[in-house]
Amino acid sequence: MFSFKPDRSQYPAAGEDGKLEIDLETGKYLKLWQGPNHPGITGNMSVELTVCGDEVVKGTTHVGYLHRGFEKLMERRTFIQVFPIVCRVCVPEPDFNEYCYAAAVEDLAGIEVPEYADWMRTLILEMGRFNSYMMFLGGIGGALGLGITGQWMTYLRDIMLDRFEELTGARIYHMFILPGGVRGHLPEGFEGRMEEVLDTAERYLADIDRVMFSNSVFKTRTQGVGYIDPALFEPYGVTGPNARAGGVAKDLRKDSPYLVYDQLDFDVVTHTDSDIWARSNVRRQDVQVSIDLIRQILRKMPKTGPAMAKIPNVLHWKIPRGETYIRGECSRGEYGYYLVSDGSGYPRRINVRGPSYTHAMALLEHMIPGTNISDVAALMVSLHTYPPEIER
Amino acid sequence: MKDVDDKFLKNIDKEFPLREELRPRTVTTPDGQEIEIEPLKDYFCEAAPKVHPKAYIPIVENFYNWARANSLWILGFGTGCGAIEMRPLMTPRFDAYRYGIQWRPTPRQANLLMISGYLSVKTLKRAVRAYEQMQGPKYVVGLGSCTINGGMYWDSYNTIKKLDQYLPVDLYIAGCMPRPEALLAGFMDLKKLIKAGKCEGANKYAENFAFYKENQKSVIKDWDMPDYNW
């Protein structure tokens, strides 16, 4: 297969300090902004491309368009007041924030979560993962001009959001997982309606296999493009499906099981090519894993039980001094919350470790040189980055 | 919630320097000529916005408004989290296209700017720019509680709290975040307003241009664009 190796001989030589010597006023190069208002960009961020003809010689990512200062806002709120704002950190998959924050608080405060709540959390996280992958599969199709997958995937995401709404009362920001447990129980007949959704999803995904993964245009534009050397995974902090597409079978759900993942039966999906095709494929297979997991959870989870542990009066809730780090495998990689408490009623510091932070910044800048302008969008989407969690 | 620190005072003396590539300078063109350029003046048109007068005959104006109401083309600029609920509107389930609403990639083709959620200062700069590039008659819809009064981010140091201070807003859709049904209802209301001739945002912007510019410049520290970049 065609191996992607940029021919850097034509590019300007790097100076003594390692910087590229690009003189825009020679007229040979052109500076092109892709974003923030651009259809080929994931969310509200921008890439400043320096192009020479059709080829990109340098790409600089610019983030910060969605910065709300969450880590500062969290320091100003009591532990229970933080809970409704954490889910806003990442828009397409908000539940991981709720889980990581809740688990971090429970870890420091020494709260044992009831078994039912653990199962419920796993269910919510898997549903969120399904939604996030739907965004990806629609996005990668859209980035390569295949609009129909976007339509189908948005529909699938929508019917899953209906199940979310039934369960939690909200479509996007669920605010369901709070420190101590979850907010409620499964509604009656939920399993049957969820099964319908999953059946529909499987039917549509079979179509996606035919329309997208068997499409020769899609194959030509993705196979061999956007190759990440597996040797770069550790230095650049690549985790999750991006690393699994390069043959690294690491999945936190398997390696260090949290919640009830040790009682569930699933395989870690890997691929060897580490290009856009491989990354799309891994996610396509992972959707199937997610669907199977949701079925398993609904079958195995206890039918009744307390959903909340006993927690102290939240208005006077003080958490002992200490620091902790909670992580989980979200649809993009390792998601983590680092929480420091100084023994008062307010958190001292909360740091959100989003996987997009490493994928969309240093890694993307490293990968862009040598691609074509038209491939930059596909490359960005294939890394599956969500800007809100980069800048928080 | 901790109280405000009375002693904390914002730093107001510090000016932000203009970026180097925007300063006036001399360049050599590829054919060897030396020319003086002043990027902020040379690359943009300086004309201020003008008030667009109504048609002389009311029935013609009504016809215009009817036509405008039935062709709302939205600029696909997802400025905040509300953008995620715009996506379902493009699919058959909610199908906003049946109302003549569609999404366009560039400001030049659009006449409705959706501010979908909180606006950080950095995005406000781009949103102002996108708004000014749009063709009149143009409308602005603020989406979500955070455009109305800051919402969840009322104490954030980086998001604006009141959108109509910086852009002329024709309609707000409340919610955090508004559901697709709420958005559709909002579009219907906007159509009614346009048909009644009450959406005069673009004219308001032209009339109170100095007011809007002052507010915009008070939050955007490094103002490295011309005052009106149509």
Place this chain on the structure above:
Amino acid sequence: MRDIHARLKQRHHLGQFERQRPGLAFFTVPREYLRGLLLDLRDKEGFSHLVLLTAVDWMEEGLFQLTYMLNNRAEDVTFGIRVMLDRDEAEGDSIHDLWPTAETYQRELKEMFGINFPGSPRIDDEFILEGWTDLPPYRRDFDSLAYSQQTYAERPGRVTHDPREHMKQKLYPDGV
């Protein structure tokens, strides 16, 4: 986990070992020994994944705490390595040559806390904020609410309640 720490202790100056839960521990190291320790952990002990690099502002003690979170994925062990810096003229050592991704973290720390990392690429570029002229915003002495009140126009009519007083009034309106 303890045996790794015991092995490291023979070669480095490590502070108190604080075990948070199985697979996660924190310890402090003086700034001058940090690089050697990180190299040792990365190359000999298999801690090759830099999870995060962040800072905590201990304003009262006049210190910044840098936390380097390293993970050994094969053995599922995470170490949080703390380095204490002086809060005035805070300056850390750049580790961008060990992990290229640290460059991004260091740019964020420079902008959000004002901790300088000499030698780190693009350290002086704007990262998230644009045209920021005030204190670095994640410092404890920067008051977010006061800044926003002094900067942005607010819509009148917003009421803020003290949660405790408000709940007391809601639950016991008669003052019982």
